[in-house]
Each structure stands twice: as structure tokens, then as C-alpha cells.
Amino acid sequence: MAKTGTLHDAFIDELRDTYDAEKQLVKALPKLARAASSADLRGAFESHLEETRGQVERLEQVFGSLDEKVRGKHCDGIAGIIEEGKSIMEEDFDDGTMDACLIAAGQRAEHYEMAAYGTLVAWARAMGHTEAADLLQETLDEEKAADQKLTSLAEGGINQEAAAAKDPQEEDEATPAASRKKTATRSAAKSSRRR
Ligand code: FE
Ligand code: ZN
Ligand code: FE
Numbered sequence: 799m800a801k802t803g804t805l806h807d808a809f810i811d812e813l814r815d816t817y818d819a820e821k822q823l824v825k826a827l828p829k830l831a832r833a834a835s836s837a838d839l840r841g842a843f844e845s846h847l848e849e850t851r852g853q854v855e856r857l858e859q860v861f862g863s864l865d866e867k868v869r870g871k872h873c874d875g876i877a878g879i880i881e882e883g884k885s886i887m888e889e890d891f892d893d894g895t896m897d898a899c900l901i902a903a904g905q906r907a908e909h910y911e912m913a914a915y916g917t918l919v920a921w922a923r924a925m926g927h928t929e930a931a932d933l934l935q936e937t938l939d940e941e942k943a944a945d946q947k948l949t950s951l952a953e954g955g956i957n958q959e960a961a962a963a964k965d966p967q968e969e970d971e972a973t974p975a976a977s978r979k980k981t982a983t984r985s986a987a988k989s990s991r992r993r
Contacts, residue, residue, distance in 0.1 A: 802845075809921045810866060816914045817857045823850050823907060826880045830900050835893035839900065839951055853937045863929040879906045888917035894959035901952045906953045908945035915941060 827850060831843035849897045883903035891899060916937035922931035 799909070805921060806925060808924065809918070809927075810864070811871065812918055812921070813857065813860060813866075814869050815870035815873045815875075817854070817861075817912075817917065819873035819876040819914065820857060820872060822855045822876050822880060823911075824854065824872065824947045826883065826907075829887065830883065830904060834897055834900055836897050836951070836956060839897050839956065839991045842943075842947050842951060842987055843904065846947075849940050849944065853940065856933050859929045860933050863933070864927060875910055876907065879903070879910055891925065892960070892963040894956065894961075894963045898952065898960040899949055901948045901956060904950050905945055906940050908939065908948065912938065912945065917955070964976075977985045 824847065827843050827847040831840045831847065834840040834843060838942075858868050883900075886899045886903055887896075889899070893991070915934055919931050919934045919938055922928075923933055
């Protein structure tokens with residue numbers, strides 16, 4: 799059977815997938831911002847939300863430059879990453895640990911997007927879609943900067959704050975009653991809370 803699918807078809811598919819991914823992120827980023835305790839981290843999520851809205855519009859320009867209708871196609875990859883982020887927000891971590899985990903979740907999304915845009919730019923260039931390639935490169939640069947911002951927040955204090963946070967259950971180690979309570983609480987606690 800003749801195979802008719804081309805790189806151009808795959809490219810349009812990837813654009814639709816990425817368009818949908820950005821739209822999912824427009825909904826998810828406010829939740830990450832709300833869950834953050836650090837004002838700087840909340841600010842980083844909020845400013846990347848604004849940037850993400852611009853990325854949705856930029857993808858609409860890309861479709862336009864290719865004479866393609868603007869269309870999304872459900873992105874399972876980012877949906878999974880967002881789902882994992884939601885589970886983290888349900889944990890009862892101390893504030894510093896939660897912030898460290900929100901950064902980890904955010905960086906998974908940024909890296910997924912960097913992979914997607916890296917491919918899109920390379921394919922657009924290979925096919926001579928220069929206008930599309932330049933637009934996609936702008937977004938790729940924004941995703942890389944957003945990732946670096948999260949790294950600098952993590953390494954600039956949030957990870958240290960999380961590492962220094964005391965386990966409240968270990969503070970009342972002294973009294974036997976508290977110790978018994980601790981043991982009971984521990985066995986009930988999710989193993990993921992323990993290092
Ligand atoms: Fe994005
Ligand atoms: Zn996807
Ligand atoms: Fe992003």
C-alpha cells in the first residue's frame with residue numbers, strides 16, 4: 799500500500815498537539831501559582847501564564863503562515879504531566895517542600911515543551927518554512943528562559959528552605975505518648991512522604 803503521509807503532515811500534527819498543550823497549560827498554571835507559598839515562585843508562574851497566552855497566539859500565527867486552519871489535537875503527554883502536578887498539590891507537604899515540588903512539576907512541563915518546540919523548529923527549517931521557524935524559535939527561547947527561572951528559584955533558596963524544614967513528628971520525640979502517636983501516624987502516612 800502506498801504511504802502518503804509526509805513530514806509536512808507530521809509537522810501539522812505536532813503543531814496541533816502543541817497548540818492543545820499550551821491551552822492545557824493556560825488552565826494549569828494558575829493552579830500552580832495559587833499553590834505556591836514563595837511570592838517569587840508565584841510571580842514566576844503568573845508571568846509564564848501571560849507568556850503562555852502569547853504562545854497560543856503565536857501558534858495561531860504559525861498556522862496562518864502555513865495557510866492551515868487553527869486546530870488542536872489532545873496532547874496526552876502534557877495531560878499526564880499536569881495530572882502528576884495535581885497529585886503533588888494534594889500531598890500535605892510543608893510550604894518549602896511544596897514549593898520545591900511545584901518547581902519540579904513546572905520544569906517537567908517546560909522540558910516537554912522544549913522538546914516539542916525544538917522538533918518543530920528543526921522540521922520547519924528543514925522544509926523551508928522560515929516564518930514558522932522564526933516564530934517557533936521565539937517560543938522555544940521563552941520556554942528555556944522559564945525553565946532557567948525555575949532552576950534559579952530552586953537553587954536560590956527554595957530547595958534549602960525545604961531541606962531545612964523540620965518534621966513536626968520528630969520534634970516531640972521526647973515524650974513516650976507523642977512517640978506512640980508518631981509511630982501510628984507514620985505507618986498511616988504515605989510512603990512517598992518519607993525519604
Ligand atoms: Fe508554552
Ligand atoms: Zn503532546
Ligand atoms: Fe512553558
